[in-house]
Amino acid sequence: MSIIKVNNLSKSFGGVKAVSHINMAIDGGEIIGIIGPNGAGKTTFFNLLTGIYSPTSGEVIYNLDKEVSSKSFKPHKMTGYGVARTFQNIRLFKNMSIIDNVLLGYHNNMSYGLLSSLFRLPSFYKNETKAYDEALKLLEIFNLLDKKDELASNLPYGEQRKVEIARALAAKPKLLLLDEPAAGMNPNETKELTTLINWIKDEFKLTIILIEHDMSLVMGICSKVFVFDYGTLIASGTPNEVQNNEQVIKAYLGGE
Amino acid sequence: AQSTSNVASNVPETIKVGLNYELSGGVATYGQSLTSGVELAVEEINKNGGVLGKQLELVKVDNKSDNAEAANVSSRLATRDKVVAILGAATSGNTKAASPAANENKVPLISASATADDVTVDSNGKVREYVFKTCFSDSFQGVTMANFAFNDLNLKNAAVLVDNTSDYSKGLAKNFKETFTKLGGNVLTEEAYQAKDTDYKAVLTNMKAKNPDVLYVPGYYEEVGLIVKQARELGLNVTVLGGDGYDSPKLLEIAGAEALNKVYYTNHYSSMDNAPDVVKFKEAFNAKYSKDADAFNALGYDLAYFLADALERAGVADSVKLKDALASTNGFKGITGTLSVDEFHNPVKAVTILQVVDGNPTFLKKLEP
Amino acid sequence: MKLFNKKNILSFLAVLIIYAIAGFFINTGFIDSYIFLNIVLIGINIILAVSLNLITGFTGQFSLGHAAFMSIGAYTAGILTAKLDQPFWIGIAGAALFASFAGIIIGIPTLRLKGDYLAIATLGFAEIVKIIGLNTEYIGGATGLNDIPRYTTWTWLYFCVVATVLFISNFVKSYKGRACIAIGEDEIAAEAMGVNTTYYKVLAFTLGAFFAGIAGALYANYFYFLKPDSFGFMKSIDILVIVVFGGMGSIKGSIAGAILLSVISLFLQGIPELRMVVYSLILFLIMVYRPQGIMGKSDFKFFKKRGVVNVYHQSK
Amino acid sequence: MLELQNLNVYYGAIHALRNVNLKINQGEIVTLIGANGAGKTTTLRTISGIEKAKTGKILYNGQGLDSYSASHIVKLGISHVPEGRRVFSTMSVFENLEMGAFTRNDKSQIKKDLENVFSLFPRLLERKDQYAGTLSGGEQQMLAIGRALLSRPKLLLLDEPSMGLAPIIVKEIFAIIKDINKNGTTILLVEQNANMALQCANRAYIIKNGEIDIEGDAKDLMNDENVKNAYLGG
Amino acid sequence: MHLGKLFLNASLNFDWGDKMEQLIQQFVNGVSLGSIYALIALGYTMVYGIIKLINFAHGDIYMIGAYIGFALTTFLHVGFFPALIISMLLCALLGVLIEKVAYKPVRNSTRIAALITAISVSLFLEYGMMYFVKAETRTFPELLPNKQISILNTNAVLDIKNLYIIFVTISLMLILQYIIYKTKVGKSMRAVSLDRDAAQLMGIDMNKTISYTFAIGSALAGAAGVLVGTYYNSINPLMGVVPGLKAFVAAVIGGIGIIPGAVLGGFFLGMTETMVSAFGGSLYKDAVAFAVLILVLLAKPNGLLGRNIKEKV
Numbered sequence A: 001m002s003i004i005k006v007n008n009l010s011k012s013f014g015g016v017k018a019v020s021h022i023n024m025a026i027d028g029g030e031i032i033g034i035i036g037p038n039g040a041g042k043t044t045f046f047n048l049l050t051g052i053y054s055p056t057s058g059e060v061i062y063n064l065d066k067e068v069s070s071k072s073f074k075p076h077k078m079t080g081y082g083v084a085r086t087f088q089n090i091r092l093f094k095n096m097s098i099i100d101n102v103l104l105g106y107h108n109n110m111s112y113g114l115l116s117s118l119f120r121l122p123s124f125y126k127n128e129t130k131a132y133d134e135a136l137k138l139l140e141i142f143n144l145l146d147k148k149d150e151l152a153s154n155l156p157y158g159e160q161r162k163v164e165i166a167r168a169l170a171a172k173p174k175l176l177l178l179d180e181p182a183a184g185m186n187p188n189e190t191k192e193l194t195t196l197i198n199w200i201k202d203e204f205k206l207t208i209i210l211i212e213h214d215m216s217l218v219m220g221i222c223s224k225v226f227v228f229d230y231g232t233l234i235a236s237g238t239p240n241e242v243q244n245n246e247q248v249i250k251a252y253l254g255g256e
Numbered sequence B: 001a002q003s004t005s006n007v008a009s010n011v012p013e014t015i016k017v018g019l020n021y022e023l024s025g026g027v028a029t030y031g032q033s034l035t036s037g038v039e040l041a042v043e044e045i046n047k048n049g050g051v052l053g054k055q056l057e058l059v060k061v062d063n064k065s066d067n068a069e070a071a072n073v074s075s076r077l078a079t080r081d082k083v084v085a086i087l088g089a090a091t092s093g094n095t096k097a098a099s100p101a102a103n104e105n106k107v108p109l110i111s112a113s114a115t116a117d118d119v120t121v122d123s124n125g126k127v128r129e130y131v132f133k134t135c136f137s138d139s140f141q142g143v144t145m146a147n148f149a150f151n152d153l154n155l156k157n158a159a160v161l162v163d164n165t166s167d168y169s170k171g172l173a174k175n176f177k178e179t180f181t182k183l184g185g186n187v188l189t190e191e192a193y194q195a196k197d198t199d200y201k202a203v204l205t206n207m208k209a210k211n212p213d214v215l216y217v218p219g220y221y222e223e224v225g226l227i228v229k230q231a232r233e234l235g236l237n238v239t240v241l242g243g244d245g246y247d248s249p250k251l252l253e254i255a256g257a258e259a260l261n262k263v264y265y266t267n268h269y270s271s272m273d274n275a276p277d278v279v280k281f282k283e284a285f286n287a288k289y290s291k292d293a294d295a296f297n298a299l300g301y302d303l304a305y306f307l308a309d310a311l312e313r314a315g316v317a318d319s320v321k322l323k324d325a326l327a328s329t330n331g332f333k334g335i336t337g338t339l340s341v342d343e344f345h346n347p348v349k350a351v352t353i354l355q356v357v358d359g360n361p362t363f364l365k366k367l368e369p
Numbered sequence C: 001m002k003l004f005n006k007k008n009i010l011s012f013l014a015v016l017i018i019y020a021i022a023g024f025f026i027n028t029g030f031i032d033s034y035i036f037l038n039i040v041l042i043g044i045n046i047i048l049a050v051s052l053n054l055i056t057g058f059t060g061q062f063s064l065g066h067a068a069f070m071s072i073g074a075y076t077a078g079i080l081t082a083k084l085d086q087p088f089w090i091g092i093a094g095a096a097l098f099a100s101f102a103g104i105i106i107g108i109p110t111l112r113l114k115g116d117y118l119a120i121a122t123l124g125f126a127e128i129v130k131i132i133g134l135n136t137e138y139i140g141g142a143t144g145l146n147d148i149p150r151y152t153t154w155t156w157l158y159f160c161v162v163a164t165v166l167f168i169s170n171f172v173k174s175y176k177g178r179a180c181i182a183i184g185e186d187e188i189a190a191e192a193m194g195v196n197t198t199y200y201k202v203l204a205f206t207l208g209a210f211f212a213g214i215a216g217a218l219y220a221n222y223f224y225f226l227k228p229d230s231f232g233f234m235k236s237i238d239i240l241v242i243v244v245f246g247g248m249g250s251i252k253g254s255i256a257g258a259i260l261l262s263v264i265s266l267f268l269q270g271i272p273e274l275r276m277v278v279y280s281l282i283l284f285l286i287m288v289y290r291p292q293g294i295m296g297k298s299d300f301k302f303f304k305k306r307g308v309v310n311v312y313h314q315s316k
Numbered sequence D: 001m002l003e004l005q006n007l008n009v010y011y012g013a014i015h016a017l018r019n020v021n022l023k024i025n026q027g028e029i030v031t032l033i034g035a036n037g038a039g040k041t042t043t044l045r046t047i048s049g050i051e052k053a054k055t056g057k058i059l060y061n062g063q064g065l066d067s068y069s070a071s072h073i074v075k076l077g078i079s080h081v082p083e084g085r086r087v088f089s090t091m092s093v094f095e096n097l098e099m100g101a102f103t104r105n106d107k108s109q110i111k112k113d114l115e116n117v118f119s120l121f122p123r124l125l126e127r128k129d130q131y132a133g134t135l136s137g138g139e140q141q142m143l144a145i146g147r148a149l150l151s152r153p154k155l156l157l158l159d160e161p162s163m164g165l166a167p168i169i170v171k172e173i174f175a176i177i178k179d180i181n182k183n184g185t186t187i188l189l190v191e192q193n194a195n196m197a198l199q200c201a202n203r204a205y206i207i208k209n210g211e212i213d214i215e216g217d218a219k220d221l222m223n224d225e226n227v228k229n230a231y232l233g234g
Numbered sequence E: 001m002h003l004g005k006l007f008l009n010a011s012l013n014f015d016w017g018d019k020m021e022q023l024i025q026q027f028v029n030g031v032s033l034g035s036i037y038a039l040i041a042l043g044y045t046m047v048y049g050i051i052k053l054i055n056f057a058h059g060d061i062y063m064i065g066a067y068i069g070f071a072l073t074t075f076l077h078v079g080f081f082p083a084l085i086i087s088m089l090l091c092a093l094l095g096v097l098i099e100k101v102a103y104k105p106v107r108n109s110t111r112i113a114a115l116i117t118a119i120s121v122s123l124f125l126e127y128g129m130m131y132f133v134k135a136e137t138r139t140f141p142e143l144l145p146n147k148q149i150s151i152l153n154t155n156a157v158l159d160i161k162n163l164y165i166i167f168v169t170i171s172l173m174l175i176l177q178y179i180i181y182k183t184k185v186g187k188s189m190r191a192v193s194l195d196r197d198a199a200q201l202m203g204i205d206m207n208k209t210i211s212y213t214f215a216i217g218s219a220l221a222g223a224a225g226v227l228v229g230t231y232y233n234s235i236n237p238l239m240g241v242v243p244g245l246k247a248f249v250a251a252v253i254g255g256i257g258i259i260p261g262a263v264l265g266g267f268f269l270g271m272t273e274t275m276v277s278a279f280g281g282s283l284y285k286d287a288v289a290f291a292v293l294i295l296v297l298l299a300k301p302n303g304l305l306g307r308n309i310k311e312k313v
Ligand SMILES: Nc1ncnc2c1ncn2[C@@H]1O[C@H](COP(=O)(O)OP(=O)(O)OP(=O)(O)O)[C@@H](O)[C@H]1O
Pocket: A013, A016, A017, A018, A036, A037, A038, A039, A040, A041, A042, A043, A044, A045, A088, D134, D135, D136, D137, D138, D139, D164, E310, E312
C-alpha cells in the first residue's frame, strides 16, 4: 500500500507554475530520488509535502501512522505526522551547540508540562535524560560525538549537513525528506554519505525522498527516480530507465 | 603638609543642603530653573556671612525626572551626605516619591513647586511631618481664576484645555471647572494635550466650534505659548486664562505680543513689580545668568532664603529643630510674596492676578488668602 | 542527573546563606536605608532584565514595551494593597496574573509581526497602557497613585528575585525553552522540527510579563507612589540596555548587568550636569568593545558554560 | 599574474590559512581543491580583499594588494563569484547583472556583454524581471557567474560554481569556464567536484587544514593514487 | 439632561456651513501635522532602508539642525534659505562623523547592539547639547512670512509656512526616490543594503556608500530641524525625542525603508491624530494613533506600502 499519494498537485507563484499536476504514489521502505533541472520545482514540491506552502490545487495524502491530507498540513505539525526534512540552504540553529540542535529534534517526543519545566519535576529529568542519551547515539552514528558542544556555525559545511540529518532523525520520522544532501561535498564525502543514507534507511526503517544533482548518489541508492522539468513529471522509473530516457538526457543529464 | 588634613577637618563647618532636582529627563527645564534660583540665593547668603555663622554648601544631585531615582537621591542626601534639609523636587510626583526617605531619616524636604494638594498631606488627611511646600496648592489658583473670570471679567462660557500628563495642569483645571460651574458658568468643552506636543490645532479647532468666550489653559509657558499662538492663527481670539506656569519671558518670545492680548494668569508676584527686592533679584539674576528670570527661578531663590530664615530661627543646624522652625514660619518675606506655614505645611500666601499688556505681564489685582 | 545532586544542594545552601547574612546586616542597620533602597532597585532590575531576556534574548522577539508589563503589575499591586487593603501576597499574585494576561494580548501581534515591526507594535502597546493610566481617575491619572503601603521587605525581594532567576533558567533549559531559543535562531527550521511557534512566542511573552508584573508589585510596594509616566518608553529602553549590556541570552549576564548599571548610575549621581553624557559614553564604549555584552555568548568557552542543557548533563 | 606568499589568515582564534603559497600565471586555469573547511573560500576571500591576511603578501602583476579595499581590487580586474551565490535578493535579475558592471562606464559594450550573458544562460533572460531571491538555487548560481562576467575581469575567482547545479548545467558551466578562459580571462577555480575541475584546469593545488598539501599539473594529480583516494572518490 | 442640552445646542446652531468648515480646517490641520512627521520620517526611513539601523539619533540630529538654524539666524542674522542649506550641510557632516565614530565599530555586531549604540548617541547628543545650552526653550526669529490663507473662501485657514513644508517634503521625496533608484550612488546603496560582501565584490566602496547614506539622511534631518523650528518657533535640547519617535512610527506605518512610505505614513499618522482629536478623543489621541498603528501592522505586517516577500526555503 502506498504511504504517500500525490494527486494532481500544483503550485504557482504569480505567473510561475512551479509545480503543476503532479501525480505519484510511493511505497514504504524505499529511497526515492527526485531529479530535474534547476528551477524545475523540486524544492517547491518538498515545501508542499511539508506544509510550508499550501497547494494551489491538488492534494497530498500521507498514510504513515494514520491518513492525513495536505488540507491539514502545518509546518509544525509535520513531525507529528511522521515527516521530517532538511533544507537546501542549511538551516541549523547556528548559535546553539550541536547537541542542542539535535535535542530540538525530539521536541514532539517530549512529554512534560510547563510546571515540570519550571519546577524540574521528575518527569523533566526522565524525558531529558532519555532524549540526551538518544541524541548522543545519533551523533555517534554521524561521527560527530566529539563536536557535540561546538556551535553549529563553527562546523564545516559537510558536517553541518550531517547535523541537519541527525536533527531530522531525532524527530523519529517515518518519512525523511533530504534536499540536496550532498551539495558542497567532494566525491569522497559523497560516497560516505551514500553509504550512510542507505544504512539509516534500514536502521530506522524509513522511507527517504531525496533531491540531488549528484548522479553518483542518486544512481547508487535510489530504487526509484522521478524527474521534474518545468514543474511537471517528465519521467519516472528505476535509475537505469531514467538515465537512458531521451527526454531526461536532453533536459537534465546532457549528452556526452 | 602633613597636617593639612587635620586642619581641613577643623575649619568651620559648612551647613550642607541637598538639592534633589530634575536636571535631566522630561522636566529638566523646571529642575534646572529652580536650581539656578537656589544657587543665586545661596551665593548671596554666603557672601553676606552665611547662616548661623556658617556657609551653606549645596549638594546637588540629579533625579532624572524619575520617581524611583527621586527616592534614591533623597535617601542618599539624608544618609550619605547628611544634609540638614533637602530642597526639591520640581514636580509633585517626584516630591511625593522623595518624601518617605525624608520622613524616615527626619530630614525636612521642601519643594517650591510641587503644587498638588496632597504633597504635604497623606490620603488619610494626616500631615507628612517632614514635608513642606512654599507654592500655592492647585486648588487655590484654580478657584481664584474661576472667581476672577466669572465675577471680574464677566465671562460665562469657558473651554478648558488641559495637559493630561501633568498633575499640576489637571489639578488646576479640576478646581477651575468646579468653581466656575458652581458660580453658574458653563464649561462647554474640555480638551487635552500632552506635554511636549507642538501642534494643538486639532483641539483648538474643536474648541472654536463651541464658541467659548474664555479658554482656561493651565500649563507651562512652553506649551501655552504655542497654544495661544496657534489659537490666534485659527481666529480664536477670546480671553485666555492660566496659572503661574505662564510666568516666563519665553511666553512672549514664543507667542508674540499680539497673541498675548487678553491673557490673564495667577502668579506669586509680578515681575514688573518695582519693589526693591524684586528689582534687586531680577538684576542679580540677569547679571549671573545673562537672561531674565522666570517664576521657577524666583521660587527657587525664595526657597533658599526661606530655608535660611528657618535655620536662623532654629538656632542650630539640626534637622529636627529645623523642621519645627519651618512649621512655625510666620510672615516670611520673599520676592514671591509674604508667606506663613499652616498646620498642613502648606504656605499661606497672597495670589496676584496679572494681565499681559503689549507682551508685559501687568499687575491687576492681589488677593489675600 | 537527579534533582538532589551535589551542585543543586550546594546552590540551595548558598541561596539560604546569602539570604541570612544580608538579612542580618539589614536588621542590624549595617546596611542602611540608602543601600537597601539600591538593593531593591537592583533586585527589581534583575527581575525585569531576566524576564525581558526570555522574550528578547532567548526567543528573539524584539520588545520595546517591557515597562508596560511592569506598570500593569505595579498598578495592580498598588490597587490591591492600597485601595482594597489586601495582603502583599495577593498584590504580587494579582500583579503577575494581570501582567501575564497583558503578555498574552501583546503576544498575539507577534504571530504576524517580525523584528522591528514587532518592536514598534510593542512600543505602541506600552504607550497605550501609559495613556490609559494617565486618563483613569480611579488610579489617580496623571497625579499618580499615592500612599501604597511599604510591604517590600528583604525577604520578599530576595525570594522573588531567586524565584524569577530559578524559574526562567529552568525554563530555558527545558525542551520548551529550547524551542524558544530555536525560534529566535531560525523560525522556519524550528517549525519544521515540530515547534508550534505561535504557542511558544505567546508563552515567552506571557512568562516574561508574569515576572515583570512581580517586579512591578515590588516597585509599587516599596516606592509607595506610582505615576504612569514612570513606565514610559525610556524605562523599556533602560531594561533593554541591561539585557544587551549583560548579554542577550545570558541570565547571569542580566544579573551582572543590572548590578553594574545600577552601581554606575550611583556613581554618576555625583556629577549631575554631566551624568547622562557620561552614561551615554559608557554605553557606547561597551557596545563597541563588547557588543555581545559582558556575559554574551561571544566565543565557544562562554557558550559551553551557558550550554543550554549541558550544565546538568555534565553533572550527572 | 597573481602570487600569494606565506599567507596567514585568522578568524579570531582559528588559524584558517597557514603559510599559503600559490601562483597563477596569465591565461591559466588553476584549481584549488580540498575537503570541507580546508580554507578554499578563505583563500579567495583574502585575495579579493574581504578578509585581511595577518601576515604574508598578495602580489597582482607585481603590485601588492594588501592595502587595497575589496572594491578597489575589483577595479584592478579581479572578480569573485562568492560561495553561496550571494545575489541581491530584492533586485531583479536584470538589476543584479547591472550591478556586475558597476565599475564600468562603457554603455554600449555593457549592453553587448549583457546579451552575451543571456545567450550563455537563456534561463536568466526568461526570469529577467523576477526578484533574484526567488530564483531556484541553480538559477541563482548562473546569475552570480553572469554578474561577475559583466565586470570584464582579467582574473576570475570562482567558488564552487557547480554546487547545486544540474549535470547538464555543470557541463555547460565548465565549458563556459573554458570559453571565458580562451577569451583571455585567467581563472582560479575552487571546486568540490574535483574530477571536472582537474579535467578543465592547467594546474592544481590541494589544500588541507589551511596548508597547501600538494601542487602540480592537473593531469598528473588526476592520476595520483593519493589524490584519487582522498578527493576523487577512489 | 445632557442629551437634551446637546440636542438643544445642536438644533440652535445647526449649520452645515459651520460643520463643513470645521471639517475642512481639521483636514488642513491633519495635512500640516502630517507633513512634519513625513519630513522627519524621510531621513529616518532612508538610513534604515540602507543599513537596517533604527537610527534613534535621527530625532536628535533634527534637534541639532534646529539649533544650527537658530544660531545662524539669531546671532549671525543669516537669511532663511542660506540657514537651511548651511544647517543641512553641517548636519550631513555630523551624520557622517557619527557613523564613522559610533556606528562603524558596531557594524558587524548584532542589530540590537547597534540599536543600543544609536540610543547612546541619541542620549549623548541630547545631554551634550543640554550641557551647553541648558534645558530651556529658545525661540526662532520670524523668518518666513507669518500669513494665513483662507481655504475655499471659508474661515478655514492654512499657514503659509505649511505650504513650504509640504512642498519641501514632496520634492525631497521625489529627489530621494530618484537618487535611490536611478543613480549609481543609489544603486550602490541598495546593493550594500542587501549584501555588503557581495556589494564590495561588485566594486562598490562600502564605507563611502554608507557615508553618503548618513550624509543624505542627516541633511534631511537638518532641513526638517530648521523648517519645523521656524514653524513652531520654539526649540529645546529634547525637542527631537517625541517627533523622532512619531517619525519612526510614521515610517513603520508606511513600510520602513520605503521612501514614499515615509511620506504616506507621515500623513496617515498626522491625519489620524487630528481626526481623533476632531471627534472628541483628544485625551486618547496618541493611544488611538498607536492602536491604529498596530491594526495597520496586523493587516499589513510590512506597512502600508511594504511588500510581503516571504523567505524562500
Ligand atoms: N516564493 C517564490 N516566489 C516566486 N517564485 C518562486 C518562489 N519559490 C520558487 N519559485 C520559482 O519556482 C521555480 C521552482 O523553484 P524550486 O526552488 O522549486 O526549484 P528546484 O527544482 O528546487 O531547483 P534547484 O535544483 O535549482 O534547487 C523556480 O523557477 C523559482 O524561481
